[in-house]
Amino acid sequence: MHSEAALREPLILGHKTYHDITNDIVGPIENKAPRGWYILTTIAGLIACYGIGCILYLFSKGIGTWGLNKTVDWAWDITNFVWWVGIGHAGTLISAVLLLFRQKWRMAVNRSAEAMTIFAVIMAATFPLIHMGRLWLAYWVFPLPNQFGSLWVNFNSPLLWDVFAISTYFSVSLVFWYIGLIPDFATIRDRLTKPSWKKAYSILSFGWTGNAKAWTRFEEVSLVLAGIATPLVFSVHSVVSMDFATSVVPGWHTTIFPPYFVSGAVFSGFAMVLTLLLVMRKVMHLEAYITVKHVEYMNIVIIVTGSIVGVAYITELFVSWYSGVEYESYAFINRATGPYWWSYWAMMTCNVISPQLFWVKSWRRNLTFTFFMSLVVNTGMWFERFVIIVTSLHRDYVPSSWNMFHPSWVDVGIFIGTIGIFFTLYLLFARYFPVLALNELKSILKITGESYKAEAAKQHHH
Amino acid sequence: MANKVIYAVYDDPEVLKGAARKLVTSGVKVKDVYSPFPVHGLDPIIGITRTRLGIASFMFGITGTSLALLGFWYFMISDWPMNIGGKPNWTLYHNLPAFVPVMFEFTVFCAAHGMAITYLIRNKTLPGMPARNPDPRSTDDKFVMEVRTEDNHGHSAEQITGMLRETPVFEINEREY
Numbered sequence: 001m002h003s004e005a006a007l008r009e010p011l012i013l014g015h016k017t018y019h020d021i022t023n024d025i026v027g028p029i030e031n032k033a034p035r036g037w038y039i040l041t042t043i044a045g046l047i048a049c050y051g052i053g054c055i056l057y058l059f060s061k062g063i064g065t066w067g068l069n070k071t072v073d074w075a076w077d078i079t080n081f082v083w084w085v086g087i088g089h090a091g092t093l094i095s096a097v098l099l100l101f102r103q104k105w106r107m108a109v110n111r112s113a114e115a116m117t118i119f120a121v122i123m124a125a126t127f128p129l130i131h132m133g134r135l136w137l138a139y140w141v142f143p144l145p146n147q148f149g150s151l152w153v154n155f156n157s158p159l160l161w162d163v164f165a166i167s168t169y170f171s172v173s174l175v176f177w178y179i180g181l182i183p184d185f186a187t188i189r190d191r192l193t194k195p196s197w198k199k200a201y202s203i204l205s206f207g208w209t210g211n212a213k214a215w216t217r218f219e220e221v222s223l224v225l226a227g228i229a230t231p232l233v234f235s236v237h238s239v240v241s242m243d244f245a246t247s248v249v250p251g252w253h254t255t256i257f258p259p260y261f262v263s264g265a266v267f268s269g270f271a272m273v274l275t276l277l278l279v280m281r282k283v284m285h286l287e288a289y290i291t292v293k294h295v296e297y298m299n300i301v302i303i304v305t306g307s308i309v310g311v312a313y314i315t316e317l318f319v320s321w322y323s324g325v326e327y328e329s330y331a332f333i334n335r336a337t338g339p340y341w342w343s344y345w346a347m348m349t350c351n352v353i354s355p356q357l358f359w360v361k362s363w364r365r366n367l368t369f370t371f372f373m374s375l376v377v378n379t380g381m382w383f384e385r386f387v388i389i390v391t392s393l394h395r396d397y398v399p400s401s402w403n404m405f406h407p408s409w410v411d412v413g414i415f416i417g418t419i420g421i422f423f424t425l426y427l428l429f430a431r432y433f434p435v436l437a438l439n440e441l442k443s444i445l446k447i448t449g450e451s452y453k454a455e456a457a458k459q460h461h462h
Numbered sequence: 463m464a465n466k467v468i469y470a471v472y473d474d475p476e477v478l479k480g481a482a483r484k485l486v487t488s489g490v491k492v493k494d495v496y497s498p499f500p501v502h503g504l505d506p507i508i509g510i511t512r513t514r515l516g517i518a519s520f521m522f523g524i525t526g527t528s529l530a531l532l533g534f535w536y537f538m539i540s541d542w543p544m545n546i547g548g549k550p551n552w553t554l555y556h557n558l559p560a561f562v563p564v565m566f567e568f569t570v571f572c573a574a575h576g577m578a579i580t581y582l583i584r585n586k587t588l589p590g591m592p593a594r595n596p597d598p599r600s601t602d603d604k605f606v607m608e609v610r611t612e613d614n615h616g617h618s619a620e621q622i623t624g625m626l627r628e629t630p631v632f633e634i635n636e637r638e639y
Contacts, residue, residue: 018602155564164563168568168574175578189593206582212510213494213513214585216500217513217581221577221581228570229570231566438498446474
C-alpha cells in the first residue's frame with residue numbers, strides 16, 4: 001500500500017474507520033437540522049426574496065432605476081458580475097488543478113468549494129441577464145438563424161466569448177461536481193431507512209453500484225475532466241478580463257489583464273471558501289476532516305495569488321507611466337488621488353498588504369484571524385472591480401462629461417439579494433448533500449489518517 | 463444443480479486484493495468487486511481492462527473543434543460577413559485569432575459533456591435506475607467480492623467457499639439464482 005512520509009501532518013484527525021466517515025457526513029442529513037440552520041436559512045431566504053423583488057422591480061421599470069449615467073454606463077452590475085465569477089474560480093481550481101497535482105488535502109474541501117462555485121456562477125450569470133432588460137430575449141446571445149434578428153451574433157466580440165466561457169464553465173463544473181456526488185448519494189441511499197428519503201436519494205444516485213469497472217471509469221472521467229477543466233478555469237477569467245482589455249478605455253486597455261484577473265479570481269475564491277468552510281466545520285463538527293492544516297494550505301494559496309495581484313497592480317502603475325500615454329497615466333493617478341481615492345486605497349490595503357500578514361505561521365493557522373481575513377479579501381476584491389470599472393469610466397476624454405456614480409437602492413438591493421440567494425443555496429446544499437467527498441476521503445483514510453500514520457510509524461521503527 | 467453466487471465480504475481493500483489474487487491464481491474467476499471507493503491495483507488481478515473513455519473524450523473534443531470552425535465559417539464569413547472596426551470578415555484564415563476563445567470553449571464543452579454522457583450510459587447510471595449493488599454495506603465500509611459458479615465449472619461452490627474461508631474474510635453469503 002502507498003504510504004506517506006511521517007513528516008506530513010495527518011489530513012484526518014483522531015481514529016476514524018470507514019464507517020465513522022459515513023456516520024459523520026450522512027448523520028447530519030438523517031437527523032433534524034439544528035436550530036441555527038433554520039435561523040440562518042430564514043435570514044438568507046428573506047434577503048434573497050428582497051433581491052428577487054428588486055430584480056422584478058428592475059424588469060418592470062428598466063435599467064434606468066440603476067444609478068448609471070451617460071459617462072458611467074457600466075457600474076455595479078458588471079462589478080458584481082466579475083466579483084461573483086471570480087469567487088466561482090476556487091471550486092474548480094481545488095477539484096481540478098489540485099487533482100492533477102495529486103494534492104490529497106483537496107478531498108476535504110473540493111465538494112463544498114465546487115458547490116460554492118456553481119452557486120457563485122449562477123449569481124454571476126444573473127447580472128448580464130438582468131442587464132439585458134428584456135430577459136425573455138436572452139436566447140438572442142446564442143447563434144440562431146436570421147428570423148430572430150437581422151444578423152448572426154458577433155464572434156469577434158469578447159462579450160460573446162464570455163457567453164460561451166461562462167456557460168461552458170457552469171455546465172462543466174456542474175457535471176464534474178455531480179459525477180463526484182453520485183457514489184456519495186448511493187452511500188446515503190443505502191443507509192437511509194425512511195422510504196420517501198430513500199426514494200429521493202435513489203433517484204439522485206442514478207442506480208450507482210460501485211463495481212470495479214464503474215470505479216475504473218469514474219477515475220478516468222475524473223482525471224480527464226480535471227485535465228480539460230484546468231485550462232477552462234484559466235480561460236474563463238481571461239475572457240472576462242478581455243471584456244475590458246480589448247476596449248480602448250484608459251485603465252482597461254492593458255495586456256496584463258488576463259493573468260491578473262485569473263490570480264485575483266483564485267485569491268477571492270479561496271477567501272470565500274474559507275468564509276464558508278470555517279463556519280461549516282464548526283457547525284457540522286467537521287474538525288477532524290477540515291483541519292488547521294487544510295486552512296493553512298488555503299492561506300498559502302492566498303499569499304501566492306495575493307502577491308501576484310499585488311505585483312500586477314504595481315506593474316500596471318509602472319506601465320501607465322512608462323508608456324508615456326498621458327490619458328493612461330492620468331487614469332492611474334486619478335485612481336489613487338481622484339475622487340475615488342478611498343476605493344483605490346481600500347483595494348490596496350485589502351488585497352496587497354493584508355495577505356502578506358499570512359507569512360506569520362501562527363496567524364495563518366489561527367482560525368479566527370483567517371475568518372476575519374477572508375472577509376477582508378472578499379471586500380478588497382469587490383473594490384478592485386469597482387476601481388477598474390467605475391474610476392476608469394467616470395473621467396471621460398471630454399472633461400465636460402465627467403461624472404460620479406451613485407448607486408440607487410435597486411443597485412444595492414440586487415447586490416445584497418444575490419448574497420442572500422447564494423447563502424440560501426449553500427445552506428440547502430449543506431443540509432441535504434454530502435458536504436465532503438466521502439468516497440475520496442475513505443480512499444486516503446488509511447494513508448493520512450492520524451491513528452493509521454502513528455501505527456505505520458511504530459511499525460517502521462521495529 | 464442450480465447456479466450459485468457467492469459474496470465474500472471484506473473490511474479492508476488490501477485484504478480483499480490479497481484474497482482476489484489467491485483465488486485467481488487457483489483458477490477461480492472473480493466476477494466483480496463492489497467497493498465504497500476505487501481499490502487501486504485490483505483491476506489487473508480480476509481481469510478488468512482499461513476504459514476507453516479518454517479516447518471517447520478526445521473524439522468528442524475534436525468534433526467540437528470542427529463544429530465550431532464550421533460555424534464560424536458559415537456565420538461570420540459565408541452567410542453574413544461583417545466589417546467590424548475596419549477588420550472585414552472575408553476569410554476564415556485572417557479572422558481565426560478572434561475565434562480561438564469560442565473554439566476552445568466549444569471543444570471543452572463537447573469533450574466534457576460527451577464523455578460524461580458516455581460514462582453515465584456505460585455505467586448504466588441514469589436518473590431513475592434502481593440500485594444494483596448486492597449488499598448495501600458496499601457503499602459504506604465493506605468490500606464485496608462476487609464469484610459465480612457458472613463462471614467456474616472446475617470448482618464447486620464448497621471448494622470456492624473453502625478457499626475464501628482461508629482468507630481473512632469478514633463474512634460469506636451464498637445465494638441461488
